[in-house]
Amino acid sequence: MGRWEPDAKGRLERAAAELYGERGFDKTTAADIAARAGLAERTFFRHFADKREVLFGRAGQLQDLLVRSVAEAPASAAPLDAVVAAFRLTGEMFDGRAELSRQRQRIIDAHQELQERELIKMATLSAALTDALRRRGASASEAGLAASAGVAVFLSAFQRWLESDPPRLFAELVDEAVVELRAVTAAPRTRRRRPVAARS
């Protein structure tokens, strides 16, 4: 490692966001990003494998936060509740950053390779959550289903959050998405309860 640069990673992320906004993702190079951040190009490559990776620089932090939260959830918490509580906490990474997140999403939506990279990050996250739930004693299939359901809730909440204007609190949108997931997956008998009561 070279000499220490204070918050080099954050400076590179902010410089990348500026340049992607000004001249577009395709016309920005790693060297441009380093120059804008006032850092050497080799410093860029100590933090990111390429300019695409700058868009996913927080995936590791997100995953660490989630896995730690699931591990620390009360033993009595059901698997999905542990995962949902963990996703609620990720609001600290999102709230206040909606415009940056929208810009990032527009870039990803315009590039198939970035969409694929995002899919891979989400699958890695889902596998890490499955492992964390198994360590809490869930069976393989229960852990896999709860992790998948949790990731579906997260993606639904994230979409709601990107579309909210003014931006709403991320944790509230996680709660709304869980309520909707529960309605969507409720057994037919539960779903039909109201009409049956109305008929009696």
Next chain:
Amino acid sequence: MGRWEPDAKGRLERAAAELYGERGFDKTTAADIAARAGLAERTFFRHFADKREVLFGRAGQLQDLLVRSVAEAPASAAPLDAVVAAFRLTGEMFDGRAELSRQRQRIIDAHQELQERELIKMATLSAALTDALRRRGASASEAGLAASAGVAVFLSAFQRWLESDPPRLFAELVDEAVVELRAVTAAPRTRRRRPVAARS
């Protein structure tokens, strides 16, 4: 297109399965597969972009079957029920082919690029199911959650099916996975019903 070869695609798939089993995926070329099937190499490339694609040759058929089933489900069927009924029908593509599917899965599990390709196929499938549900009148978020939940059920059922020996009927395993998903996503009150009754 060149001259018509009876069931060329099926012959190439069977030849590929034989060769992947005999000498491994890495040591098999598209030319080898074509030769084993008694077809010209150019015939191979009319059906598949590369030797990796042979492993995913049925993804389009799977997706078409699912989208058609969802479109044809009774108007009264809830989104998840329509998706699950569609996945039950895909048993016709799986039952009787467990050994071939296990071999295919071993190859995919050993190659990261193939795992990524499979992720992309499943994401494409999930998006197609979301669209099919939206055409039935579901909201964007409801359709997305039901499609994600349905794909999670499918992957769980598929894993159970690969592990079942002797192989069980695919549709039965879809049913088991739905029951488990519903238990995993049930609201806390529903989950606690039994202990509360036991205490009274």
